[in-house]
Amino acid sequence: MAAFVVPLALILVAAYANYRHAENEAFLRAQKTADALSEHALRTFRSHEHLVDIINGHLEHLRWQDIVQSPLLASMLRQLGQSEEDTNILLLDRSGQAISSKGGIYDSAALGRDYLRSLENVDEMAIDQPSVDPTSQQRRFLIGKRRLNSSGAFEGVTLVSVSPKYFESIYAGLLETTEDYVAMVRADGVILAHVPPIENGRTLSARSGLMQAIQREPEAGSFSGPAKLMDGSKRIFAYNRVGRYPVYVNYVLSKTYVWTEWKSRMVPYVLVCLGATALLLVAAFFSYRRAVGEQAAWQQWLEESRMRMVAEDANRAKDDFIAILAHELRSPLASVTLSAEILKRLGAQNAIAAASLGIINRQAAHLRRLVDDMLDLARITHGKLALQCRPLDLLALVQNIDLASLNTSGRPVVFDVSGTSVWVNADAARVEQMACNLIQNAVRYGGKTIKVRVAEAGEWAELSVQDDGQGIEPGLLTRLWEPFVQGKQSIDRPHGGLGLGLALVRQLALGHGGRFQGHSDGPGKGASFIVALPRIASSTTPEEDAPEALDRAQARVLVVDDQEDVRESLRLLLELKGHEVITAANGEEGLTAFESFQPDIAFVDIGLPGMDGLELARRLRKTGRGKTAVLAALSGYGRDEDRADSIKAGFDVHLTKPVTPRDLDKAFRLLSRHDA
Structure with a gap:
């Protein structure tokens, strides 16, 4: 009796464990697939949003009448619209009149003025309900952003039509059985794309399993439940939000996959348990451990x-x-x-x-310095900037700089240059670039009197730039060496710049074997910056011009x-x-x-x-x-x-x-x- 009960109990335990393992693998597989599809959708939506931003940037200072009559704009829309198959670009004015990259100017009643009004006070990308394109008679849904004029007033909407067939063709290749399906669903339950196809205009109710799961876990999740859109049988659901967009990709896997995996695992267990129960348990334990380890290593390598x-x-x-x-x-x-x-x-x-x-x-x-700073920082980051070093007099180099050309503020600025003759082995063009960046930074941030000093400091030659401008907040000073970091500016950006100057100065100083530091007593108290380079003995053979x-x-x-x-x-x-x-x-x-x-x-x-x-x-x-x-x-x-x-x-x-x-x-x- 015991000989029968023990193997049977072991088989039942193995059956349960294998079913749980197969189910967990199914959840993991579904979630990975949903993640991959979400990543693909994110890249697609971002590319369309980038396209909309490019168009809005070109139209920022144009009136609607200028847009309608511009042949260059029409050509640009056609070229952009042809960059992706089945893509149609629409420009809508405030009244709903539309220009299409597929040709023609027409009233957008068929596009839905409610959608136009919904974007008037929203600065984010919005996604419309699926509809039929009036020009191509194909299913599509619209994604778009509002378009503002130079004064910030609402001028209309720029839209890009997206064909559900593009996503559905990809989803169709992922289905392993006829019971699996994939859906792209808006956050309010509107179905944007679905494979296999369902009737147009379907919407998930707030009580559906997917919508309730999204309420609980709004970014990603998985669960098991009945598929009410299909035959109602129980399936494994995995969903993932598409970035910051109010859209989810839902991958649904049939339970048939779980049972198939379970059966394939149970056959050796049954055979081995009938002959040697103890050996089966040992082999199952080590097999499971190895599979988990290999899966983790493979996943890590893939990621x-x-x-x-x-x-x-x-x-x-x-x-x-x-x-x-x-x-x-x-x-x-x-x-x-x-x-x-x-x-x-x-x-x-x-x-x-x-x-x-x-x-x-x-x-x-x-402008040339801005372009050079941008390129030089990229070269330094990749280690591609070569320095042409030679002995030079640091004070003489600073005195030869055209300081007046650095004052782009339109207000009078007093420059005070003094110091002692100190020699360094450095790239003259790069040292001049560092000095110009520091001086121009002082001008840009309100300096009225700018003191430039060259002095010896032990084994170092120091170039310091001190101003009486707006100063620096203590919390910002430690981050100013990072690219694209600037002090707080108002919406009109009176100081301009790209936030590259100080980052470039620091990298160039380090490239010369030197150091760079800054100091400010706080807002309104000015700032000072010091570049220190290794000092050398005076050169006896100065170059003549x-x-x-x-x-x-x-x-x-x-x-x-x-x-x-x-x-x-x-x-x-x-x-x-x-x-x-x-x-x-x-x-x-x-x-x-x-x-x-x-x-x-x-x-x-x-x-x-x-x-x-x-x-x-x-x-x-x-x-x-x-x-x-x-x-x-x-x-x-x-x-x-x-x-x-x-x-x-x-x-x-x-x-x-x-x-x-x-x-x-x-x-x-x-x-x-x-x-x-």
Whole structure:
């Protein structure tokens, strides 16, 4: 009797344990699937929200009539709408009139004016009920944001239609049995997408199992209950909220999965229990422990791999965005900088004109410093910034800075520079960048009298900048070295800036083997910052400034740039210097002009249409004159790899836009060496 009861009891225990384990695995599987689907939906909604923000940013200062009559806007909407299949972009004004990226202007009564009114006082992305698109006659639901004008008044709504078929096609591939299903549900129970399909317009009641579970656990959860939308049989539910959006992804797994797993596990248990009960118990124990350990290790590896990939993609996208943004800003800056230099050399007799020219120069220099700070911080973060160190007099370097150009506040500022001559082994451009950032930061935050001091402090050479501005709150001082951290500003951002200056100063100081510290007695009591660099003995061979090579005897110059403003402003500046200049707008024209004009020096833009600047340089070096002429690359990209590509293609020097007379002088010095 005991021989029968004991094995039977062991089998029953094993059956129960295996069922619980299979059920737990089913819950875990369902939750993982819901998590993955939620992550996918989050990326999709974020991309649509980003699209809406881009469009709203372009329309911020436009009236509805300007929007309707803008052919450029219509083209942009069509291009954005074609970036994803079945995507339709809608612009609604306050009365409900709509513009669609699929074409046409029409009244939006079919879109639902209630939805328009619901967004008027809401700044978050809202999601409408599913409906039929009047243009394509396809099922869709709308997600959108309100659109405000420059004064903050409600101007309308920007909407993106989302096809449920996009999600349903993905969900369909995940179902293992006909009893499983997946649903995307709004927080109020409205069903946005469902596989297998159900009748349109279905809504879950507040008493349904899913809605009650969401009330208890609003972010994610799982439970077991009847599927009332299907046949009412009991199933395993797992849901996850899609980020901050009022949407949930619900993955429902049939109990058949649990019984199938249970049966597959029970067969060996029954067979082994009939022969050796004790051995079965030992084997089951160790098998369970190993399975749990392997599952945990595998899950950890998957999560680490996913997080690593996400971080690498985000970092790569950030670097690409910064490089492209810098390029797009530097090209127009080049025209502004060169034009201002032309006006300066022609002479501004009118006092108002002279003052305006000073403003242009200061603001252009400020914008260039912002772009350089942004790129330099990215290079330092990745360890790609190379320092060109040499002995230099720290006091002399500070005294040579054009302090007036750093005052972009429009109010008088007194600069007091003093100290003793102290020598350091440092990159002159980077030390000047640190000093300019600290001085401009003092100006930006209300400094009326700014004291700049250079002094010895034991083995250190200290550069200090002290102001009588608005000061720093104690809690903020320890975080100011972090990128994008700034003092509190009002909504009009009177101080401007990106919050990169102090972070860049700290990184550059550390890169020189130095240190950086700041102090403030509190709001309204000013602030002081100190950069300390290792001190060296005085240099006995100071460098002498060479005469400006740009003012040398007449040279034959070729300028190749597809942007007319850059091309013409550079031509005018060089002609003012007495040089003979011709221009070309693309690579083919540049090659022809080079062969006929036989220039002494050629300035070539890298980003030319068709034949780019790198290919043009390679071809020019194969010509007779190209073997001796100076080739200078012009580019909005200034990374180390960009410079290396230019030198490899045959350029003598790589100049980053906006080019200054000092940059041009660098190229003309090479011409002087060639002549020698």
